[in-house]
Amino acid sequence: MVSTTTGPTPQAGQRRLGALSGSSVALVHEWFGATGGSEQVFRNIAGLVPHAERFVLWKDRGVEEPGLRESWLARTPVRHSKALALPLMPMTWRTLTRQRFDVVISSSHAFAHTVKLGPPETTRYLSYVHAPARYLWSPAFDGRGSSPLLALPRRALQAVDVRFSRHVHSYAANSREVQGRIRHYWRRDAVVINPPVDVAFFSSAPAADRAQPRDYLLGVGRWIPYKKFDLIIAIAEAAGLPVVIAGSGPEEVDLRRLAERADVPVTIEVRPSRERLRQLYWGARALLFPVHEDFGIIPVEAQACGTPVIGISRGGLLETVVDGETGFLVDATDPRDFAALTARVGELHQDRIGANAARFSEAAFAAAFSGWVADVVG
Structure with a gap:
């Protein structure tokens, strides 16, 4: 495994900021x-501006994150x-606080980029965009907004989304995929700054x-x-291999039912620790990552461990996976097309896979993000 300590250091990024x-x-997040x-990205941004006030709409139950100021929606x-709160979000961001700030940086995947905490003549607004709200702008990707009954409310909220964000001085997108959506939906330009991934942690595993x-497939x-x-x-x-499913979410019951009926061993791991x-x-x-993602931090974490990615040739994977070198990409939905590639992972070199992940380190993010802020604010 290659070292991930080369390149600009986080301390250098902090000096520039x-x-x-x-x-x-003010730093704001949904x-x-x-x-x-997106929360991982926000923590990294906060680390670069430790004196900033941090605002969110609310914290989910059980989340321990000191220093966050919640909105009245909380x-x-x-x-x-979130569905009921969605129409209230733009106005909430406009009534967040009476405080005024010199610089406002938003971390947005819904309406956070519409926040306004001072006139744009005296306050500089920068927005780091994980994606324009999928259920609002691209419901084909995310079924939460695809109902025909939501067509009219969706169009109304789209108009609000554009009108309430005209004061933003500069956008950054987490990928070329999102950069294209910002241009298409909002008619705005954006620089591309890939999210930070803790490649140093994932690459430095214990010897055991x-x-x-490496005898199973993995979904995370x-x-x-x-x-x-x-x-x-x-x-x-289709591949005839055991699979581990790691994570959490509302589909747990359905996944356990599928696991019980599967022809191969399926292990469910709920909320695994980082270790x-x-x-x-x-x-x-x-x-296995057969999903059209905006960027996708998980495939980079896997590559930091020398683990190849088999995924769909769309979205962020086109930027994070080198097809035929660090994984395989296929434009298909048939399980057999993906399964056929599992037999070819032995052709790939672990060191090359790890080296690719190093491009997305926290240090690289700190340098790029700091340069963007300096250009806009300076």
Whole structure:
């Protein structure tokens, strides 16, 4: 496994963001869950601007994240239903606080980019976009907004989304995929800054983890419909290999039923620790990722462990996986097409896979993010 310590250090990024030390800064994020990729990005941004005030709509129950200031929505019943809260989000971001700031940086995958905490003549607004809200703009990717009954409300919220974000001075997208959507939906340009991945942690596994036989397939993520864990199990059946499904989510009961009926052993791991997840990556023959993602941090974590990715040739995987070198990409939905590639992972070199993951390190993110902020604020 190659070293992931080369390149710019996080400390260098923090020094560059030191230009904000004399400015009042607000960092805003949507709702704050326990283990999501967007939350990981927000933590990294906060680490670069430690003096900033941090705002979220609400924290999910059981989340321990000190220093977050919740909006008034957190004191209402709608905090338990994102669908009911959605129409209220734009106005919530406009009534978040009476404080005014010199710089506002949003971490947005719904309406956080519409936040306004001072006039744009005196406040600089930067928005790091994980994706324009999928259920609003691209319901074909995410079924939560695909009902015909939601067509009119969706169009109304799209208009609000565009109108309430005209004050943003600069956008950054987490991938070329999202950059294209920002251009298409919002008619705005964006720089591409890939999310930070803790490749140093995942690559530096104990010797016992590295020595595992790599004898199963692996699926990792939130158990919701568009993540296609049912397809992952079907791929394992077609390949005749055991599969481990790691994560959590509302589809757990359905996944357990599929596991019981499967023709191959299916192991369900609920909310594995980071150490256990690293162990699972190192023991896997391949990570199965047959989903159209905006970027996808999980495939990079797997590659940091030398584990190849077998996924769909769309979205973020086109940027994170080198087809034929660090994994295999296929434009198909037939489990047999994916399963056929599991026999070819022996052609790939573990060191090359790990080296590819190093491109997405936290240090690389710190340098790119700091440069973007300096250009816009400076």
